[in-house]
Amino acid sequence: MNGAxxxxxxxxxxxxxxxxxxxxxxxxGGVTRMGPTLAKITEAAGISSSQFGEIFEIIRPQKLANExxxxxxxxxxxxxxxxxxxxxxxxxxxxSVGRSKGYLIDLxxxxxVVSAVEEHRLTxxxxxxxxxxxxxxxxxxxxxxVMREAQRLIMRLQxxxxxxxxxxxxxxxxxxxNRRSVEMTTEAxxxxxxxxxxxxxxxxxxxxxxxxxxxxxGDEVLRVIAQRLRLTLREGDVVARVGGDEFVAILPGxxxxxxxxxxxxRVIQRIEMPVALDExxxxxxxxxxxxxxxxFDAPEYNAMxxxxxxxxxRAKKNGRGHAEVWVEADEATxxxxxxxxx
Amino acid sequence: MHGLINKGLQGFLTDAYGxxxxxxxxxxxxxxxxxxxxxxxYHPRLTxxxxxxxxxxxxxxQDVLLEDLGSYLVASPKLEAFRRLLRFGGEDFSDFIQSLDxxxxxxxxxxxxxxxxxxxxxxxxxxxxxxxxxxxFSGFCTILAGMLRAMADDYGTLSLIEWENRDDGSEVxxxxxxxxxxxxxxxxxxxxxxxx
Numbered sequence: 001m002n003g004a005x006x007x008x009x010x011x012x013x014x015x016x017x018x019x020x021x022x023x024x025x026x027x028x029g030g031v032t033r034m035g036p037t038l039a040k041i042t043e044a045a046g047i048s049s050s051q052f053g054e055i056f057e058i059i060r061p062q063k064l065a066n067e068x069x070x071x072x073x074x075x076x077x078x079x080x081x082x083x084x085x086x087x088x089x090x091x092x093x094x095x096s097v098g099r100s101k102g103y104l105i106d107l108x109x110x111x112x113v114v115s116a117v118e119e120h121r122l123t124x125x126x127x128x129x130x131x132x133x134x135x136x137x138x139x140x141x142x143x144x145x146v147m148r149e150a151q152r153l154i155m156r157l158q159x160x161x162x163x164x165x166x167x168x169x170x171x172x173x174x175x176x177x178n179r180r181s182v183e184m185t186t187e188a189x190x191x192x193x194x195x196x197x198x199x200x201x202x203x204x205x206x207x208x209x210x211x212x213x214x215x216x217x218g219d220e221v222l223r224v225i226a227q228r229l230r231l232t233l234r235e236g237d238v239v240a241r242v243g244g245d246e247f248v249a250i251l252p253g254x255x256x257x258x259x260x261x262x263x264x265x266r267v268i269q270r271i272e273m274p275v276a277l278d279e280x281x282x283x284x285x286x287x288x289x290x291x292x293x294x295x296f297d298a299p300e301y302n303a304m305x306x307x308x309x310x311x312x313x314r315a316k317k318n319g320r321g322h323a324e325v326w327v328e329a330d331e332a333t334x335x336x337x338x339x340x341x342x
Numbered sequence: 343m344h345g346l347i348n349k350g351l352q353g354f355l356t357d358a359y360g361x362x363x364x365x366x367x368x369x370x371x372x373x374x375x376x377x378x379x380x381x382x383x384y385h386p387r388l389t390x391x392x393x394x395x396x397x398x399x400x401x402x403x404q405d406v407l408l409e410d411l412g413s414y415l416v417a418s419p420k421l422e423a424f425r426r427l428l429r430f431g432g433e434d435f436s437d438f439i440q441s442l443d444x445x446x447x448x449x450x451x452x453x454x455x456x457x458x459x460x461x462x463x464x465x466x467x468x469x470x471x472x473x474x475x476x477x478x479f480s481g482f483c484t485i486l487a488g489m490l491r492a493m494a495d496d497y498g499t500l501s502l503i504e505w506e507n508r509d510d511g512s513e514v515x516x517x518x519x520x521x522x523x524x525x526x527x528x529x530x531x532x533x534x535x536x537x538x
Contacts, residue, residue, distance in 0.1 A: 117532050117533045118533035122533070124532065137430065138430035138451070139451055141430070142451065142452030145423040145452075146453055148423075149381075150381065153379065153380065153381060
């Protein structure tokens with residue numbers, strides 16, 4: 001305690017208990033004794049040599065990798081591994097136990113302890129009672145369990161977020177997409193440099209259905225029309241309800257005005273088919289304005305929607321129930337509602 | 343009260359009495375989203391409310407429910423990870439009992455914001471222990487008693503475990519180890535938890 005050096009001698013069984021991974025090596029490098037845990041590991045690794053230099057390989061410090069003289073290793077923090085199995089890495093320290101007696105070397109697993117316990121099937125009895133290895137294993141396992149629980153939580157939240165996202169892109173009444181969704185789809189088409197036609201579909205006579213049969217009937221009509229739109233349009237077309245009785249459809253690849261008018265006409269025909277209500281049957285119609293992306297130098301959702309609106313206005317003015325395609329000449333028209341506000 | 347404990351209570355009520363019963367309890371206790379989250383902390387009042395509702399729905403005294411909860415936490419195959427973490431506490435049941443004063447520290451190592459009550463250990467006679475809990479959640483010792491019964495089985499040790507509430511507000515668990523009566527407990531391999 002007061003700095004004086006004491007010489008102690010301990011029975012080897014005691015050393016085994018305190019340092020279960022120690023080695024006693026004679027001055028010529030021959031291993032004369034091994035702690036029980038280290039003996040278990042080397043035996044399982046099929047080691048037959050009893051020369052320290054043949055059992056272990058020094059990996060740090062590198063400059064000592066070929067050092068055979070234990071005297072030169074005394075007091076240096078070493079990292080070793082078995083010559084036969086490179087998976088387990090040991091920390092080691094060599095001390096001299098007297099010129100004629102040789103060396104005591106103590107080993108531990110250091111940071112690789114978790115995989116070492118697994119690989120060598122070690123138990124509590126393989127460690128010194130004072131060794132905090134069991135606590136390290138506890139901590140590693142606790143960490144893993146908590147992480148697993150956190151991952152489950154994240155996956156659940158991710159699922160909830162996906163659902164919320166679908167809900168935020170869907171029109172609750174008809175199940176069609178909504179304004180936000182169709183805008184995102186359109187912008188994605190534009191970014192991908194794909195050509196398409198945008199239809200603005202406005203129901204005619206819908207207000208009369210609401211006034212005559214009530215809002216529940218109006219909702220039913222919207223649901224039926226939504227279903228018809230879905231069936232009439234092609235797979236890959238996108239159709240959204242963007243207002244009370246207003247729909248927008250995006251038709252990828254369709255750029256010929258004649259084809260657009262023909263398809264729009266078919267849509268109107270379908271919409272005009274009678275809708276059966278509980279006690280009555282009613283009929284609505286629609287007018288359609290179309291804008292084709294190739295007619296724009298730099299297509300953009302809002303500009304195309306406004307153009308389709310201009311064409312829609314022209315369609316309504318020319319008698320409801322038909323479709324018009326926006327042409328550049330429409331720009332000059334100043335009496336469209338949107339042009340006024342623009 | 344930490345979400346992990348509440349989640350344990352939810353798991354116990356669900357597994358023991360069915361999902362339908364749990365939802366009715368959660369509704370009556372006005373729980374948000376129909377359950378607890380493991381990583382949130384809840385006001386102890388909420389846990390009390392769930393227990394009170396469960397007591398009247400199931401017609402079982404809270405003490406019985408808390409003790410069953412304790413056993414469930416150790417014995418449920420769904421909570422194998424928790425059982426293993428407990429087993430790190432001691433080599434045999436006696437060793438485990440004597441490590442219980444480290445439980446709050448162990449819990450904090452695993453989950454930094456998980457606060458468990460302090461447990462003082464007395465050994466008035468050899469192989470007899472008194473575990474005195476100081477907790478602001480009355481009933482903690484009852485849960486502990488249930489856990490210890492299951493842990494004794496886990497270690498394969500016969501023991502008598504009882505608990506009582508003292509007038510000074512502390513709760514005590516009595517453990518008496520019965521000599522020489524060991525049977526085969528459940529396996530505990532140090533490395534088994536590291537795979538996968």
